[in-house]
Every structure is written in structure tokens, then in C-alpha cells.
Amino acid sequence: MQKAKAIELEIAVVDGVELNGTWNRMFEPRVISEYDLSVLEEITNIPGAESLGYCYQCGKCTAVCPVDSVGDYSPRKIFRRTQLGISLLDSPDLWLCTTCRNCLRVCPKEVNMIDIMPAVREQAVLEGKAPAELLTAFENTARYGNPIGESARKRADWTKTAGVPVPVMSQKKAPVDVLWFVECYPAYHPRGKEASAALARILAALGVDFGILGTEEKCAGDSQRMAGERGLFEMLAEHNIKMLSKYRFNEIVVTDPHAYNPFLHEYPKLGGEWPVRHYTQFLAEKLAGVNFVKGIKKRITFHDPCYLGRHNGEYEAPRSLLRALPDVELVEMGHCRETSYCCGGGGGGMWLDGFTRDYASERLSERRVKEAVEYGAEILAVSCPYEVPRFEDAVKSTGHDGQIQVMDIVELMAYCMGLNEGLAIS
């Protein structure tokens, strides 16, 4: 990821001249050292959480933290409170971070909440300090392979509504080009299933040779990892890697940025290394062969998913799909691309809405929907399965029902390809 600001270096070499930064550092103990730092050290001693101690309180993170805009929370504040003796392990702050990565983008000191949060949360889970609703999601995932608590046996039931054959690898018994890793919300959530059906029809229309794992698939587990259940993540990853290893395919295409991220960065560490693309990347490359038969005369804006954009640098693919749709007017919101806002679902936030309510003036998704409305968007397009339910709820709770619709990009694309007659664009 491109850093927005230079990183502080101990030694820099400029035009062949070595510049030592030591002189610019601390000459003598500053006031900071007069605190009892034992609570801070308790946190920074947790492997993964060391960088919390690097904070020098410049406050850049506070300016960009989506949670701070609806509450009183930012990495700087976390550091300060911990320094003053409030343990992060016992603080509600620990569960408010959505791991959106916006703070790390601007932090000159590389205070890395993406490492700090899962590490400290893991400790809190072990000490029995995690919110009950999060533990329910963990237990569901361990038992059923999905955080929603739906039947594991019904994971492929959505395919019945696709209208095209969706081959399941265990029955197909032949190699495929594309292994489509569907994930939980696209397999179980009513709106997720509609998007999955649309994607299945697009793949069929494009003649893609694909298959899914069906009931052999379990949650990719990345959000559970970020929420502090690394053991659960490893169990799920081992299972998925074992299942995927049974079959032959050329690449994995994922519906969910929260699956894209671990397939890129975490599964290879556990022995599961395959080429992986998000569906927007896969489809963007196939655009030349797409036959659009109708347009959408609407003003559309796009919400960058944190785990596709900031985490993994993909901003263009979803936009190229939206720009290709006939008649569409694509508008950007103020918070877009690298500076995109967060839907609030990442890092376990998807399962903490009840908890978060007490510490936020509104949901992040509500804030985002208001921004989309402000920019005159009639459709808020998304490409992460957490977002359709989150934003649709937010549209209703902010009183914008009937004013703006929330659609997955595949739903819009299938509509323009004449493959989604059921989609009611009002």
C-alpha cells in the first residue's frame, strides 16, 4: 500500500550521505516517562501489539478514524488511555475498531491496529472478557462453519434459485478453471443469495468453467481472526485448505473481500497457496466479452470495501465494471478509494452491533448512507457481502427508504446483461 506520509527512519541515506536521526530523538527523559507505564507495557508485551507503544500522539489517526466520527475512539486515544492506566483488555475501546486500516495509512509511526487488535482481543477472549454476542458468532462458526448459525447442510441451497447449474466439486468429479469460494453471507443471507444467483448467471453466460465447494466449504474465518479467535481461524483455514486440495482448478475467485484477504496473506502461511481474485477483478478482465442489453439511468456511487481497497489496493476493478454499465452516471463520494469510509462490519463489527450501539452516536453504515444521499446517489453499489444488509438497514433507519437502493455490483451487472429480470430498480 502506498503510504500517505513518509515514515520516520532511524538512519536515512540522502544523496549518498548517511543522516543519523538519533540526535533528533530523546535527549533526556520526558514527562511521558514519569507515568506508571505498567499497564501500557502489559499490552505492548502481547506479541503483535508492540507497535501501540510507538505512538507519539500526533493525532493523524483521529482525523481519519471512522469510529471517532461517531464516537470517542481512535488509536491515539487508545494509546493515551492505556498510558494513563486504563487497560485495553477491560475497555470497550477494544471492540470498537473495525480494522478498516485508515489509521495505518496515515500513521508516521506504523502503529498497526491490524496487528494490535487481533492480538489483544485474543488475550481478552482467553480471559473471558469478550462481548457475548461476539462469542455467539464464534460458537456458531465453530459449530456450523458460518457465523450466522445456519445449517451447515444448507450451505449450497441457494444454488436452487440461481436458474443456472452451479456445479458442486464433489459431484462434478472433474477439474474446473475457476473454483468459486462463495462464503457465508452470499450462501445464507437472503440478499446475499440474490447476489450469488446473479453472479452464477453471469459466470454461466460468459461460459466460465466453474465449481463451488458447496457443503465442503466453511467460513474463511478472517473476521473471526481479526476479532480475536485465531484458533478458530486456523481450524477453518485447515479445513478449507484440505477441501480445496482435493480438487483441481486454475484459480480461486471469491465473492467476499474478507475471504480475498486471507487467501492472499494468511492461507499461504498454512500451506494453502492458490492464485486468487475478487470477483470484480475476475469480471473486469472479461468485460470485453460481455453483452449488455439494457442500461440503468441512475446516479450510482460506490463504497470501497476496506478489505478490497485499503487492505489490498484494489480500487479500479469495481469502478471499471460500474463504468461499463450502459447509461450509468458514476459519482464519487468525498470519502472514496484510499480515504473510503467503513461500513462497520469488518474486524468482527458485523457481530457487535448491539455492543457498539452504546458507544456510538450512529452506526458507521448510517453515516455512510447519509453521505451517499448527500452526493445525490440513487443507488449505492457495493462489492462486499457484509454491506448490502448493513447499508439496507441503514437506509431504513436513517429514513431514506425509497430514496436510495443498495445493490451488489453483480446484481446491477446481471440486470444490464438481461440476466436479472427480478431486480426492481425503482
Place this chain on the structure above:
Amino acid sequence: MRVAVLLKAVPDLVEELVLDEESGSLQYDEMSYVPSEWDDQALEEALILKEESGAQVTAIAVSTGDVDTMLFTALAKGADHVVKITGDFDASMSNWQQARVLSDYVREQDFDMVLSGVQAIDDVDGQIPGLVAGFLNWPHASVVTEVRMGGNSKILLRQEYSGGLVAEIEVESPVVIGVQAARKPPRYASVAKVRQVAKSVAIEEVSAGAPAGPAFADIQFVRPVAAGRAEMIEGDVDAVADRIVQILADHNLLRRA
């Protein structure tokens, strides 16, 4: 104080119950099983007791299927010891038979207290604790929501009665207790901890013969037949309100000023 906690697996209602419509029998092999939630409450209360009074907690399950994960989870939560009673058993094993096998084991050990879920979804009349107490000829308290150590090695229980009444009773060991709810929600055992326990601690296996005795004869399992359906009230706010008023009036539930 040595405490035994009886755990069992029950059919998972998130998955469908598999019923052979023709023979009217449940297909036990084809169903999924989960730990009974009342047993989870019993385990939690035992672990609280351990934290308060240093009790030694042993979790026991009859091997009617895969009960290992349930027992490893109990260890990860803080149980000191786990026992699996093996034999020619399967998921169709009746509660009477399970209670017989469990009580045979408990009798041979030196337990002061047996905790079990007061009931289970396959046993809504609360068979296990009552039967175990009967077989052991021990006193039994049911619908208990708190277990504490009192003075003079007495055990203090809170018991729920109807109408919101709560009784505090004092019992002597040994005793069998059917737990309705623990004082706190059951704790969470992280997957890493369960897996670590599974690698490092062994389950004690004790074999048992098939218990002789009376058994239920299942006549027939049938799916419930819908007697009526809910009415979905359609229309705008006024139409919906009118319809609700009409329904209330039809049932004579409106009081007019």
C-alpha cells in the same frame, strides 16, 4: 469436594430432524448432535463452585456418538478430569439407559455431588438427574439455579418455584442436582485452547455393558400438522390498523370508553 457433571449430546435443531415417514422412526445416524444447553449450565455452575470452594470437577459423558469435543471443551473451560463411558451404545440410547450407565460409574467413585442439566430437548420431563438419584439412592434437588458451599460441609441450593418464588435449601452430600441455570452465562472456550487440550490431555475411557431394564417402545414419530396459519395483514397503515381493531373486537378484547 468432588463434583461430577453429566454431559450429553442432543439432536441439533438447527439441522432438520431426519424422520422416516413410512416407518415413523427417527434416523438417529443421519442427524447432527450438539451438547445439551442445560448440561452446559450445570458445567458452568460446577466451575463457579470450583473457583469459589476449590471443588474438583469431573465431566462425564456416555459415548452415544462423538462426545470427545464436548469433553475437551469441558477441560478447556476448567474441568479437572473427563470420563467417557464406552460400550455398545449409539445415539438412540434412551435416557433411562444412560442414567443407569452413569449411575453405575458414579457409584464406584467417590463423588460428593452430581450436577446435570435439569432437562434436555430430548427429555423434557427431566429424566437424567432424577433417575440417577434414584439408582444411587441419593437425595435429589431439581430446577436449581445456584449451588454453594455452606458451613459444616453443607451445600446451599437455590431452587426456582412457580410464581417467581425462590427457595434456599440446605442439603448434605452426596446429592444429585438438576441445574436449570448457572449464576453466570456459560463461559467460552477458545478453539485454540480446546485444540491444545485435545493434543495434551487424554480422556479417561471406562467401558460398560449394555444396561438391562425397561425401555420405551417408540410407536411412531410424526411431524406436527399445522392446524392453522398466521394471517399476514396487508395494506397501508390505516387498513392494517382497522384490521387489528376488527380482530380484537371479534375476540371481545376491546374495551370501549
